[in-house]
Amino acid sequence: MMxxxxxxxxxxxxxxxxxxxxxxVFNQPQHFPDPFVSFDSNALTPDxxxxxxxxFFDPMLSLDETISCASCHSPYNAFAHTDHAxxxxxxxxxxxxxxxxxxxxxxxxxxxxxxxxxxxxxQALAPLTNEKxxxxxxxxxxxxxxxxxxxxxKFLSVFGDSIIQSQSLLKALASFQLSLISANAKYDQVQLGxxxxxxxxxxxxxxxxxxxxACHTAPLFSNDLFKQNGLQLDPTLNDLGRMVVTMxxxxxxxxxxPSLRNLSxxxxxxxxxxxxxxxxxxxxxxxxxxxxxxxxxxxxxITLTENDKVDLVAFLLTLNDKDFIFxxxxxxxxxxxxx
Amino acid sequence: xxxxxxxxxxxxxxxxxxxxxxLKLEFQFTYGDEPITLSKKYPHLSSADSLQFNVIKIxxxxxxxxxxxxxxxxxxxxxxxxxxxESLAFSIESEPFLGKIGFQIGIDSLTHVSGAMGGALDPLxxxxxxxxxxxxxxKIEGSSSLSSARNNEFQYHLGGYQFPKNAVQTLSFETQNQxxxxxxxxxxxLIPLFDFGHTPAIMSPSPNAVELSTLISSHLMxxx
Numbered sequence: 238m239m240x241x242x243x244x245x246x247x248x249x250x251x252x253x254x255x256x257x258x259x260x261x262v263f264n265q266p267q268h269f270p271d272p273f274v275s276f277d278s279n280a281l282t283p284d285x286x287x288x289x290x291x292x293f294f295d296p297m298l299s300l301d302e303t304i305s306c307a308s309c310h311s312p313y314n315a316f317a318h319t320d321h322a323x324x325x326x327x328x329x330x331x332x333x334x335x336x337x338x339x340x341x342x343x344x345x346x347x348x349x350x351x352x353x354x355x356x357x358x359x360q361a362l363a364p365l366t367n368e369k370x371x372x373x374x375x376x377x378x379x380x381x382x383x384x385x386x387x388x389x390x391k392f393l394s395v396f397g398d399s400i401i402q403s404q405s406l407l408k409a410l411a412s413f414q415l416s417l418i419s420a421n422a423k424y425d426q427v428q429l430g431x432x433x434x435x436x437x438x439x440x441x442x443x444x445x446x447x448x449x450x451a452c453h454t455a456p457l458f459s460n461d462l463f464k465q466n467g468l469q470l471d472p473t474l475n476d477l478g479r480m481v482v483t484m485x486x487x488x489x490x491x492x493x494x495p496s497l498r499n500l501s502x503x504x505x506x507x508x509x510x511x512x513x514x515x516x517x518x519x520x521x522x523x524x525x526x527x528x529x530x531x532x533x534x535x536x537x538x539i540t541l542t543e544n545d546k547v548d549l550v551a552f553l554l555t556l557n558d559k560d561f562i563f564x565x566x567x568x569x570x571x572x573x574x575x576x
Numbered sequence: 577x578x579x580x581x582x583x584x585x586x587x588x589x590x591x592x593x594x595x596x597x598x599l600k601l602e603f604q605f606t607y608g609d610e611p612i613t614l615s616k617k618y619p620h621l622s623s624a625d626s627l628q629f630n631v632i633k634i635x636x637x638x639x640x641x642x643x644x645x646x647x648x649x650x651x652x653x654x655x656x657x658x659x660x661x662e663s664l665a666f667s668i669e670s671e672p673f674l675g676k677i678g679f680q681i682g683i684d685s686l687t688h689v690s691g692a693m694g695g696a697l698d699p700l701x702x703x704x705x706x707x708x709x710x711x712x713x714x715k716i717e718g719s720s721s722l723s724s725a726r727n728n729e730f731q732y733h734l735g736g737y738q739f740p741k742n743a744v745q746t747l748s749f750e751t752q753n754q755x756x757x758x759x760x761x762x763x764x765x766l767i768p769l770f771d772f773g774h775t776p777a778i779m780s781p782s783p784n785a786v787e788l789s790t791l792i793s794s795h796l797m798x799x800x
Contacts, residue, residue, distance in 0.1 A: 278691060355709035358691035362699055362706040376700055403700050407692035482708055484782065 262286055263343070266420035268428045268456055272343035274357060274415060279408045281415055284395045287570075289413025291391070292406065294569050297381055299371035301327050306364065306410070309336040312567040315499035315558075316340060316417060322510030326370035333369075333476060335510035337495060338503040340419040340561060344457050350492045350508045351479050352463060358411040375403055382406070387576040417567060419498050420456075422558040428456065434555065441552025444545055448522075451534040452494045458556060463491040464532040467525040471509055478508065489530060498556045515550050599641070599670035599677075600756040603656050604799075605632050607764045614658055620720060620767065627720035627767065632658040633703060634714050635696070640678035640748075641670050653683060655696045655703065675752055681793050682713030682744035685737040710735050710781065713743055714789060725776035732770075734789045736781025743786045745793035758800040766795050 263281040265272070279285075292298065296305040309324040310316040316339035318324045324336040334350050342348070342357055354360035364370040365378060382388040382401050393399035395409065426432040434442060445453075454460045463479040470476075470490060479488035492508045506512045512521065523539050523546075525531070541549065561567070605612045612618075617626040637653030650668060657663045683697070688710060692699075703712045714734040723730045736743040751757060769791060778785050 353708040355689050356691045359699070359704070359709050362704065363708075366706040379700070402694055403698055404692045404694040407699075411691070484780075 262416050264418065266418065266425070266456075268425065269341075269420060270344070270457075273346050273461075274343040276415075279358065279412065281412055282395075285409055285412040286416045287413075288391050288395050289409040289411070289416075290566075290570050291573060291576075292410050293413050294573055297385070298365060298373065298378055299327050300373045300377075303327055304371055306361075307569070309364075309370075310339050312564075312569075313502065313562060314338070315419070315503040315562060316567075317503035319502065319504060322505050324370075326364075326367070327372045330369040332367075333474060334508050335505065337493075338499060339414055340417045340498065341457055341496065342417065343415050344461070346461055347493070351482050352493055353482050357414060358407045361407055361410045379403060379406065385576070417561075419558040419561040421560040422498060423555040425456070425558070427555070435551070437548050437551045438555055440545070441548040441550070441555075444541065444549045445552050448539045448541075449497075452532065453497050458497040459494045462494055463488065464494055464534070465489070465491045465528075465530045467521070467527060467531050467535060468507060468511070469526075471511070474509060476509065487530070491530075497553060499558055499562065500553055501557045502562055515553060516546070519546050519549065597670055597672070597755070598667040599754065600665065600667045602665040602756070602758045603634075603636070604664070604758065604760045605658055606760055606762050609762075612658065612763060618764075620722065625721045627718060627722075629658070629716065629718040629763070631715055631717040632656075632763075633701075633712075635682055635703065635711065636679055637696075638680040638684060639668050641668075641673035642676065642678075647678070649678075651687070653687070653696045655701055657701075670754070672754065676748060676750055677757065678746065678748040680744055680746050681796075682735070682789065683711040683737065684744055685742070688737040705733075705735065705780075708780070710737060713745075714792060716792075720772050722772040723776040724773050729776065730770070730772050731777040731779065732788060733779050734785045734792075736785050738781070741781040741783065741786060743781065743789040745789055747793055747796065749798040751798060753800065756800070757798060760797050760799045761792070761795060762797070766792060 261276070261281050262283050263272075263276060293306045293310075296302045296308070298305060304327050307316075309318045309321075309326075311318065313319075318336040322335060324332045324334075326332060337350060345357075348354040348357060348360045349363065354363060362375065365373050365375065379401050382392075388401060389399040392401045392405055392409075396402070396405040398405070423432055423434075427434055452460050452462070452464055465478075468490065477489050479491040479493075480486065482488075500506075500515060504513055506515075506518050512518050519541070522535070523541055525535060525538070527535065607618045612629055612632065614630060614632070615628055617628050619625075620627045634656045635653055636656055638649040638651060640647040640649045642648070652668070654666050655663060687693070687697070697711070699706075703715060704710070705712065712733045712735040714732065716730075716732045716734075718730055719728045720730055721728050725731075734743050749757075770788075775784060778788060
């Protein structure tokens, strides 16, 4: 009797485990550390990711229905905004910062250039309500979604409730963004033993490990910390970075270290998009004027020969992940055209 | 035999559950011993002028009903909103407790970093900063001619969950009453301590926010 109860239980547990495994679209790259984000309260299910994708690409989320999340976070730009130093929101208003690329967000503790957002689920409230970005009010967005003939049914099937709650909206948006994993660049294939670096890339990797990896730490190519990298204040923006959040003068001009994956797709560079080319970025670091707040990792001058610079860029280009950029699951969902 | 033991265990469990009772809590915001009405004019006690309140909203939760210092808290929050009188009284589940009730004013750091929330913690309630992650623990808005701000408004949005700007307040009260507790926040005692001239607004986590949160919490009284 006990045996049969036990085996029934075992079958049940195994069945549940399989269902859960099938229902997650989070694939942990084997050469990545464990993610920072917990999926306990928001399992990454395919239907939630699909709903999040619809919302991410839907301009209905902005006040005048002209700007979607994807307007400034385009899949072909590694979810950044190529050609725009500073992104623009509704009514052609120009924002304060360069739209950061979006991928591997499950490994981030804080979000945005100044770390103002502490969780991917609540981060979306910032661009949604910023008057220069989407200019909306959360209650108004929910009422628009509720009034559509399209979304209540979608939310019903994913969250079991056709009354659209802000929590569901935010969790769906977060799910799509958490599904954006870039882990199949040449660099990754070399780590997995599938490809080899050229001699030039190897020398670039050596230089990278020597000069850059302390902050742009592999394999995510960011240590997720805030650093002052020697950029001078742009007086037209007066952006003090992390200090805006902490109000601690020691955080003046500190910004989140960005990942260096997919650089070919996500220019221009830096928090204000002031550099268009990688050569300009390297020139910045090799001719840095330091002050007492400049990150310790940059205490030693970086000296590179012209050949070294070419090799370093060759290595950085191995971080481009074409599979990620052209992944059909990341593109504009055609379903939006017929909704 | 095992089935019998299981039944005994289950019935004991039911008895323990049935001993749980609801503890009713009420919160009153008063001015000169009268419950405050929003938008009504009140005399400012340190001047000949009047003042009015437009918004009073306070998060309260993480109740601990125990004499043990490390008693387990109930991870639940309530939003007291003077514009919704029904929000000012609610019940929490309580086992017979030993004469002490503890709770927090404001949202703790763990809840703060746990993602999108619903119910009392829904950002729709207007108690969540969007430019920076974080709940507003206490929101008091109104107007006074002593305010140096536009339209003589004062706006205190008090929050912050990270050291050293953690504005969450932990309070504890002794009581023998185990069925219906009434707390009072006498704003007539507090208002003379607010500096409307120098600081008519606090809108972000800051030492001022911590100081004012502490001041407000220290005036909350258990009156029954």
